[in-house]
Amino acid sequence: MNKMITHSVRDDPEKLDRDMNRKAQKSVLSPPYVINRSASPQTVSKPASSLALAIAALTISFIYAAPVQAAFNIPTTTVDPVTGLLTPEPSPLCINGSCATPFTAKLLLFEEFGLKNMTDSSVSSRALPEPTGCQNTPDGQALDDFLKKDLYSVPTRTADQTMANLWDAKVRTCVGLTPEAPTTADGRPSGEWFAHQRWEEFPAQAYFQSAMTGSRVNGGLRDKYQLHEYKEGEFAPGGLYYLPGGTTAGIDIRMHPNLPVQAANSVWTFDGTLPPKLLMARYGESILFRHYNALPIDVAANNGFGKNTITTHEHNGHNPAESDGYMHAYFYPGQFYDYHWPMILAGHDSINTGATDMKTGAPDGDGDIAYVPGDWHETMSTHWFHDHMLDYTAQNVYKGNAAMMNYYSALDRGREPKDMKEASGDPSKPGYGCQYADPDPAHPSPYNVNLCLPSGSGLDWGNRDYDMNLLVADKAWDNDGQLKFNIFNTDGYLGDRITVNWIYKPYVDVRARRYRFRILNGSVSRWFKIAIVDEAGKVVPSYMIANDGNIMQHAVKFPNSASAQGAWPEQGIAERYDMIVDFKGMEGKKLYLVNILEHVDGRGPNKVIALTDVLSGKYRADGKNGDPGVGKFLEFRVQNYSGTDLSMNPADYVEGKKQMIPLNKPTTQELQDAVQRTFIFGRSNGTDLVPWTIKTDGGDGLAADPHRVSAAPGIGKTEIWHIELNNQGSSHPVHIHFEEGQILYRGGKAPPPWEKYARKDVYRIGGLPDSTDSVDVAIRFREFAGTYVEHCHNTQHEDKAMLLRWDVEHPGQTLAIPTPMPDWEGVQYDSSVYLPTATTGDLDAKKSFALPK
Numbered sequence: 001m002n003k004m005i006t007h008s009v010r011d012d013p014e015k016l017d018r019d020m021n022r023k024a025q026k027s028v029l030s031p032p033y034v035i036n037r038s039a040s041p042q043t044v045s046k047p048a049s050s051l052a053l054a055i056a057a058l059t060i061s062f063i064y065a066a067p068v069q070a071a072f073n074i075p076t077t078t079v080d081p082v083t084g085l086l087t088p089e090p091s092p093l094c095i096n097g098s099c100a101t102p103f104t105a106k107l108l109l110f111e112e113f114g115l116k117n118m119t120d121s122s123v124s125s126r127a128l129p130e131p132t133g134c135q136n137t138p139d140g141q142a143l144d145d146f147l148k149k150d151l152y153s154v155p156t157r158t159a160d161q162t163m164a165n166l167w168d169a170k171v172r173t174c175v176g177l178t179p180e181a182p183t184t185a186d187g188r189p190s191g192e193w194f195a196h197q198r199w200e201e202f203p204a205q206a207y208f209q210s211a212m213t214g215s216r217v218n219g220g221l222r223d224k225y226q227l228h229e230y231k232e233g234e235f236a237p238g239g240l241y242y243l244p245g246g247t248t249a250g251i252d253i254r255m256h257p258n259l260p261v262q263a264a265n266s267v268w269t270f271d272g273t274l275p276p277k278l279l280m281a282r283y284g285e286s287i288l289f290r291h292y293n294a295l296p297i298d299v300a301a302n303n304g305f306g307k308n309t310i311t312t313h314e315h316n317g318h319n320p321a322e323s324d325g326y327m328h329a330y331f332y333p334g335q336f337y338d339y340h341w342p343m344i345l346a347g348h349d350s351i352n353t354g355a356t357d358m359k360t361g362a363p364d365g366d367g368d369i370a371y372v373p374g375d376w377h378e379t380m381s382t383h384w385f386h387d388h389m390l391d392y393t394a395q396n397v398y399k400g401n402a403a404m405m406n407y408y409s410a411l412d413r414g415r416e417p418k419d420m421k422e423a424s425g426d427p428s429k430p431g432y433g434c435q436y437a438d439p440d441p442a443h444p445s446p447y448n449v450n451l452c453l454p455s456g457s458g459l460d461w462g463n464r465d466y467d468m469n470l471l472v473a474d475k476a477w478d479n480d481g482q483l484k485f486n487i488f489n490t491d492g493y494l495g496d497r498i499t500v501n502w503i504y505k506p507y508v509d510v511r512a513r514r515y516r517f518r519i520l521n522g523s524v525s526r527w528f529k530i531a532i533v534d535e536a537g538k539v540v541p542s543y544m545i546a547n548d549g550n551i552m553q554h555a556v557k558f559p560n561s562a563s564a565q566g567a568w569p570e571q572g573i574a575e576r577y578d579m580i581v582d583f584k585g586m587e588g589k590k591l592y593l594v595n596i597l598e599h600v601d602g603r604g605p606n607k608v609i610a611l612t613d614v615l616s617g618k619y620r621a622d623g624k625n626g627d628p629g630v631g632k633f634l635e636f637r638v639q640n641y642s643g644t645d646l647s648m649n650p651a652d653y654v655e656g657k658k659q660m661i662p663l664n665k666p667t668t669q670e671l672q673d674a675v676q677r678t679f680i681f682g683r684s685n686g687t688d689l690v691p692w693t694i695k696t697d698g699g700d701g702l703a704a705d706p707h708r709v710s711a712a713p714g715i716g717k718t719e720i721w722h723i724e725l726n727n728q729g730s731s732h733p734v735h736i737h738f739e740e741g742q743i744l745y746r747g748g749k750a751p752p753p754w755e756k757y758a759r760k761d762v763y764r765i766g767g768l769p770d771s772t773d774s775v776d777v778a779i780r781f782r783e784f785a786g787t788y789v790e791h792c793h794n795t796q797h798e799d800k801a802m803l804l805r806w807d808v809e810h811p812g813q814t815l816a817i818p819t820p821m822p823d824w825e826g827v828q829y830d831s832s833v834y835l836p837t838a839t840t841g842d843l844d845a846k847k848s849f850a851l852p853k
Contacts, residue, residue, distance in 0.1 A: 114225020187331020321786020345374025492602020682726025731766025
C-alpha cells in the first residue's frame with residue numbers, strides 16, 4: 001500500500017496558475033490534454049497556464065496533421081498545420097553578406113569563475129540591479145559591479161525568509177501581486193526539509209556567485225580570478241592561449257565572428273557572457289555557490305523558448321539533496337539559491353575516516369597535500385552543472401544554462417613535473433612527485449601519488465596549458481542568426497550546426513606534445529561517435545583515461561577492436577570522456593575531430609557511418625541526403641613545442657600494466673544483500689503530449705511527477721539497478737544523480753573495456769553496438785539523504801516526461817519528504833507518495849538475476 005504524508009499539505013491546493021496579469025487561466029482543451037504534472041496529487045486536474053495550453057493546442061494540431069516526412073528532420077521542425085509538410089530549414093551560414101566557414105573561428109577556452117575565501121567575505125550593501133522593465137535583464141556594468149562585491153546576505157543553514165524578493169517592487173508591478181502578498185529573496189524551500197545537511201560539519205570555505213541572465217558583452221568581470229592570471233604558461237603573453245590585454249572584455253556572444261550577436265532574449269548564460277564558465281574546485285574545500293536569477297520577469301520574454309525559473313544540478317557531485325538541483329526546487333527572477341557543495345569523497349563516513357591514506361587529498365597551494373577522509377577510489381575529475389527545471393531542462397540548457405567543473409585532488413592535481421627530479425618525489429613538495437616515477441612501486445611512496453596528467457607546471461594546481469575542456473553541442477539558428485528551438489517536438493531536438501564551446505566548427509592551436517581533452521556532450525538530443533584523424537584521414541592514436549569524470553583503472557587505447565571505425569565509443573548526452581592525444585612529431589599539421597554517428601530524428605542515433613565515406617564526401621551531410629551533424633567539427637593546428645613533455649604516458653597504464661584508480665568493487669555480500677530495482681524506459685502508457693515514460697519494478701509506464709517517490713534506498717546501502725529499453729526505435733542515456741555506479745553487465749555480457757574499468761553516472765541503452773538494450777549497475781548510497789532523480793538525459797525525453805524521483809532515506813524513516821511548490825509568493829509543500837515497491841524493489845528480479853562471479 002502506498003504511504004502518504006498528511007501533515008504538509010499545501011494551504012490552498014486549488015490555487016490556479018496565473019499569467020503576468022495575475023488572471024486565472026481557463027482551460028481551452030478537454031481531458032486528457034489538460035495536464036499539470038507539478039500539481040498536487042489531490043489537484044491533478046488543476047488548469048494549466050495559458051502558455052502551456054497554447055503549446056498543448058499547437059502540439060495536438062501538429063500530431064494529428066498527416067505529415068510528409070523529410071528524410072532527415074534536422075534541424076528539428078514540426079508539421080505545418082496548414083500544408084501538412086515537414087520541411088526543416090537549415091541554419092544560414094551567410095547573413096547580410098557575411099559568411100561563416102568551417103575552421104575560420106578560433107576556439108574560445110573556458111573562463112574560470114574563480115573562488116573567494118569565505119572568511120574574507122563581509123556583507124555587501126550593493127543589491128542585485130533591477131531591470132528597467134518586465135521584459136528586460138539588468139544592465140551589464142551594474143551587474144558586474146554587483147557580482148564583484150561580497151555576498152549580499154549571510155548564508156544560513158535554513159532558507160532565509162526575512163528578505164523580500166530583490167526586485168520586489170518590479171515583480172509586484174509586472175506580476176500583479178497584491179500588496180499583502182509576501183515575496184522572498186531566498187528561493188530555497190524553507191524549513192528543515194531543504195536545510196543544508198551537515199552545515200556545521202562542512203562549513204563553506206570558499207564561494208562564488210553568478211547570475212543567470214541574458215546575452216551581453218563580457219566586461220572582464222572574471223579576469224583577476226583566473227588561476228593563471230594571464231601570466232603563466234600558455235596563458236601568458238606569447239603563449240597560445242593569451243588574450244590581448246589579458247582580458248575577456250569585449251567578447252560578445254556569437255556562433256562565429258561573421259554571424260550576428262545573440263540577443264539578450266535568445267541566449268541566457270552564467271553572467272550572461274562568453275567564454276563558457278568553468279569552476280575549479282579542490283577536495284576538502286567546501287564551496288557555496290550563490291546563484292542569482294536575473295532573467296526577465298515576463299515569462300514570454302524568451303525569443304520563443306526557455307523558462308525564467310531555474311534550478312541548478314551539479315552533475316554528478318556527491319552532494320546533499322537540497323543542493324543537487326531538484327527539478328521542483330526552482331527559483332524566480334529576483335531571487336537567489338545557495339548551493340552548498342561539501343567537496344567530500346564518497347565513503348567519507350566509513351572509509352579512511354582518519355584521513356591517513358596518502359592518496360586521499362587535495363592540493364594545498366604550496367606543493368603539499370591536504371589529506372581528507374573517504375575512499376580514494378571514488379576520486380572524481382570532470383563534471384558540469386546545468387539547469388534542471390521540470391519540463392524545461394532541454395530549453396534552458398540549450399539556451400546556455402550550462403558550465404563545466406574540474407575537480408582537483410592528490411591524484412589529479414592538474415600539474416605535471418618541471419623536471420625528472422621533481423617527478424621522482426621530493427619530501428619538501430610531496431604533491432608534485434609522479435606515480436610513474438615511484439622508485440619502488442611495490443611499496444608506494446607518499447611522495448609519488450600524483451598521476452601527472454597533461455596540464456602544465458607553472459601553477460601549484462589547476463594548470464590548463466595542456467588540459468582543455470571541450471563542450472560539444474549541436475545548435476540551430478533562424479534567418480536573423482538568432483538561436484532557435486522547437487518546443488513542440490517530443491522526439492528530441494537536433495541542431496544542424498556543430499559547435500565547440502559555443503563556436504561553429506572552430507580551430508585551436510596545440511603544441512606538439514600530449515594533451516588532455518575533457519569532452520562533454522552538451523547537446524539536447526544528439527549523440528556523437530568521434531574519431532580523431534590527420535589530414536590524410538588516418539586515425540590518430542588516443543587514450544581514454546576517464547569516463548563520466550571518473551579516472552579509470554586502466555587507460556584504453558583507440559583505435560581498438562571493440563569500437564567501430566577506430567572511433568571513440570558512442571557518447572550520449574551528458575557523458576564526459578577524458579582523452580589523451582599526443583601531437584608529438586606533427587608540427588605544422590592539422591588534425592580533426594569527426595562525428596560519424598548519424599541521426600534521422602531526435603529519438604536516438606540511427607547508424608554509424610563509415611569514416612572513409614564521411615571524409616571522402618561520399619556521405620552527403622547536407623540535411624537532405626545525410627545528417628548535417630556528421631563530419632569534421634574541430635580543427636587542431638599543431639605548433640612547435642620547445643619543452644620536454646614529462647606528463648604521464650597513458651600507454652604505460654593500459655590493461656596488464658600500471659593502474660590509475662582501481663575500482664572498489666562491491667563485495668559478494670553487498671551484492672547478495674542488495675535491493676534490486678528495474679527501470680524500463682520507453683513509451684508505455686504515454687500520451688501525445690508526454691509520450692516518454694518509465695516502468696518501475698513491473699509497474700505501469702509513468703510520466704514524471706515530483707510528488708511520487710519511485711525508489712527509497714537506505715543510506716549506507718548498496719543496490720543493483722536494472723536499466724532496460726522498451727522501444728527499439730529509441731535510445732536513452734540514463735542519468736542517476738548523486739552516486740557513481742559500476743556496470744555489472746551490458747546487454748547481459750561483460751562491459752567493454754571503457755566501462756569495465758570505469759565508474760559512471762550516465763548509462764546508455766539503445767540499438768547500436770556500444771549501447772545495448774540493458775545495463776545492470778551496482779550503486780552505493782552514502783553520506784547524504786534526501787530527494788534525487790533518475791532520467792533520460794536526452795532532455796526532450798526527460799521533459800516529456802521520462803524522469804522519476806527517488807529518495808535516500810534514513811533508517812526507520814516512514815514518511816517521504818514533502819514536495820516543494822514554488823511560487824512568486826514563496827515555497828509551500830505538498831504531500832508526497834510512494835510507489836508500492838519503493839522500499840522493497842523488484843523481488844522477481846532479485847530471484848532471477850545472476851550475480852557476476
